[in-house]
Each structure stands twice: as structure tokens, then as C-alpha cells.
Amino acid sequence: MPTASLQHRRHFLNTVFQGCAAGSLFPAFSTLLADERSQSTRQIPAVPGKLSIHLRKRTAKAPLKAVNETAEWDASETAIIICDMWADHPCKLAAQRVDRMAPRMNQVISKARDQGVAIIHAPSGGIQLYEETPFRKRIKEAKPSKPPVPIQGWCYLNPEKEPPLPVDDTVKRSTESSLRGCDDPIADYKKNTDRHEHPAIKMVGYDVVSANGQEIYNFLEQEQRKNIVLMGVHTNMCVLGRPFGIRQMSYLGKNVVLCRDLTDALYDPRDRPYVSHTRGTEMIIEHIETHWCPSILGRDLTKVIPGSNNPVS
Template sequence: MQTTQSQPRRHFLQTLLQSCAAGALLPQIETLLAEETGQSSRSLPPVPGKLSVNLRKRGKEIDASPTIEQTEWNASETAIIICDMWADHPCKLAAQRVDRMAPRMNQVISKARDQGVAIIHAPSGGIQLYEDTPFRQRIKEARPSKPPVPIQSWCYLNPEKESPLPVDDTVKRSTESTLRGCDDPIADYKKNTDRHEHPAIKIVGYDVISANGQEIFNFLEQEQRKNIVIMGVHTNMCVLGRPFGIRQLRYLDKNVVLCRDLTDALYDPRDRPYVSHARGTEMIIEHIERHWCPSILGKDLTKVIPGSNNPDS
């Protein structure tokens, strides 16, 4: 039962909230008010359960061996962002690899969702295809939050924080497209490829859809999701550079990691350093581990520590 002593404090917090601009509410004050009233602005149920996560890291030296550090995350403080897993792609070998990856990705996010992890689908360029769905409405209604640094439309390679990428993804083999890094033998770039998310990846429940950096930041703050897992394509381009990608999330001081077994690079073995496509992807993953953030495996997201999901645990 609330005591009369708490009423002045609650009134003070409500007055502060009312005085804030609509686009710049203070999350800390809203959290305190939620504690006072027993209410929460979170749309996903915050359930108990801890994930045991194995972080693979590297030193910045080029020959540094990876290390594994085990840590624990609350499932209710964790979110997955699925980057650009389109139903089709102008590069047909890239599309084939997405076809292969999508069913495994769906298995991982399905199990993670059951544990209380938030799922954000980000098929850039195809968001308008979902405008009339509850998944778009839910994220657009997230409480506005002011980011600590500007959210960029694209985060380019940052020479102050990283060395040049280990693969050359700048070569274009068609005058009809700006697409780079495609390893099709003969590039036949088709415009207007299907930008729906791959049909093997299911969008259900409390999931949300956005490729807007501010919308995603609002949702992460509202839902108190500080551990962010990026999976999808392409590792050397959109996964790093999108306004919800690894570089931007690091600038926002989020605890971001790459899911290394559910990603793929856009790299052509005809280009430097002339290695297989699989090795080229591995080299980009190593670059990210060295300069930006650790990586994990999808299986780390599929189950919680036994007993940690019990009430009042």
C-alpha cells in the first residue's frame, strides 16, 4: 500500500514529466514514476531468465589469438536486430546464402523470443511494405528518447577506431548498378528485387519492424534493452554501417555483439586478398572482433541458465 509520504514525490515526478518537451522526455524520471505507480512503459513483459553468453574477443594486433569470455545477460535486457535478410538480392549467390541461413536464424530467434529476448526486424528498403502491421505501429509508438550522440544515416569506416577492411569490397563489375562485392560469375543486376524479409524468418508476437535508427533507439530505451545482438547481412557493409548497425550502436554506448554464425559478407574472391568467400567473411568477423565488439554464436541465445527463469530468482 502506498503511504501518504510518497504522494509529494510522485506529484513532483509527474510535474517534471509534464514540463518536458514531448520529444525529449527523461527516461530516468519515467522509470522512477513507474516504480511509484507500479506501472511500466515497456510493451514486452520483462520476464526472469539469464543467458550464458560466450564472448569471442581479439586484441588489435593482427596476429592476436581470440579469447573467450563467459558472461551472463538478463534475457529481458537483450534484443536481436536482424539486418537486411531480404527475400531476394541483386547478387544471386548472396541471395542463395541468405536462403541457406534464414531457416537457422528463425530457429535461433524463435527460441530467444521464448526466453524473453526482443526481436527487431530491419529489412532496409522494405519497411514501407509493413506500414499497416502492428509490428510497425508498436515501434513507432515507443517513447521518444534523446540519444547521447547524433544517429547517422550511415556510419562509414572510422580510421580513428579501425584499420582498413581486410577485403576489397569496392570493385563494381557492372555499369548498371552501384552494387559492389558480388561474386556472381556474370553480374546481372536486377532492380526492384523483393525487399520483404525472407519468408523463412517469422515476424510474430511482440516483434517490431524498423530500419530507422531513432525508432530503434527509442524502442531499445523504452524496453530497457542494453545488450544488442546483430545478425544478418552483409557483415562488411550494412551490419557495420546502418544507423542501427555495429558502429552506430557502439557510438551510442550499447553493449553490442555480432552473431558470427548468422552473418555473411559481400565479397568477391576475384578481389583482394584473393581468398574464398567463406574466408573473406571470417576476416571481416575478425576485423569486427578486433576493433568494434565481440562475437557470439546463435546457440548462446536459445536457452537460459537452469533455474534463473523461476519467479523471484
């Protein structure tokens, strides 16, 4: 609910706007009032501060090479989506890598949150565990917005934009599970693993939790977030294909990037192209940089350009 002073300010602007003749002052008051109304729909304070983002992408034609660029993003126009960082995983080596990544990820999102970046937690399959929390309530109450293209339940590989993935993640080594790409030596998958988000990643403040593409789009539009950072697992599957993943965000026209040091692929070195798990993840990142979007490092989200967060005069 707006404060009394904010209500008085809006009343004043409305009065001036309505009583202003069509002269030189009209456009200025119109813009000011529109900005005021726009701010009133946001829940997260829109604070000043610019992030210096170091983008890495790749040329699609030979000679293939990395291209580095620097961009400035307003922190108040930026959101992080954390994909499927579950407390446990049927693939135990994958779960171990999430254990290793989660504390670093929490440090990044904690510092980004302090700069004004929005944080969206998306532990797919575990959202029902958060139904009674303010983080679910907040995103369910976001103002509805109509997307420019349909939001798909899953965004499959798009042959019009990309070739087949550079690693084979189709092999299943258990008759008891549909899980593929797991590099555990023995396929001993357990059903009903814990789909809470990893406990090292804290959900706090204005954060929201959802795996629903429309809910997430509503929230992004309400909070005026056009720069989207995807982090989490697994790079070759959910990070690309979920209804909030890289492909869908690209279709929606968002300025999406992958956080390459806070992601991991689900790839088994026993499968093509027979490289280490680390190299397999790197190859997926290179595929994304070539055909979908640039990548960045988490550190770019932790601080703003000195002086850019001072009060606007």
C-alpha cells in the first residue's frame, strides 16, 4: 500500500496532468506521470546502479573463435533464474557437483540481490513444497502479462537455430529410470529424491519461487526485468529447455545470458564424444554461446560500476 506522501505525490501529478493545456509542459508531465504509475506496479525497489557485464559469445562460421564484449546493465532491469538446484538428485555424481556449486552460487546471488537484482528460484518438481511461503504468494500475485509468443511446456532442440548438441546425452543405463546422461558407474537410481532447492542457496527478501513459465514472465514484466541470467543445472537439458530456460527467454525477446561458471551438464564420458565431464560441460557452453546467447561469469553480478549507484539528482 503506498505511503501517505507517495499518495500525495501521485495526486499532485494527476492534478497537474489533467489541468495542463496542450503546451510545451504537457509531454514532460505526461512522461513523469507514466513513470510514477509504472513504478507503482513494482514490488522490488528500482534502485540506481549499473553492472559491467563481460559477454563471451562465439562465431558460428569458421574460424570458430570466442568474441568478448562489455555491456552495461541496470541492476534494476536484471533478474537471475536459478534452475533445478535440487537438494538431491537421482544421479549421485550430479548431486555432488551441485553440492560443490551451491555455496558459490549463494554468494553471487546474495551480492547481486544487494545491488537490486531480482532472484527467481526454480526447483522444478518441488514447487509444491513452497506453496505456503511468501515467495510463492508474491509471484502468483504478479500482474498478468501476455507474452509475445506462446510459452512452451518444454523447448526442444530447434534445428532452425542450432545443430545437434555436441555431446550424446540420450543413453540410459538403467531399466528402472528414464534418467539419461548420468555418469555414475552403477545405475542405482532412487525415485522421489528431495526436490527442495539446495539448502546452501538462501531464499529471502523479495525473492520468488516458481517453475511456471507464465508466472515467471508475469513477474519479469511487472518488475521490468529485461536482462535475464540463467544459472543452475543441467546445461544441456533444463537450462536450455525449461519454460523459463534459455530457448524460451530468447523466443520472448529477453536479453538472456548463461552464467558459465555456475552451471553443469548431465553428461557421461562413456558416451560420444568420449571426453571428460568437465570438457563435456564446456562443449555445451560453447554450443550455447554460438547458437543462443552469450555467457558471463558470476562475479559480474556482484558489484556495480563505482558511482553508478549514487542518488539520481
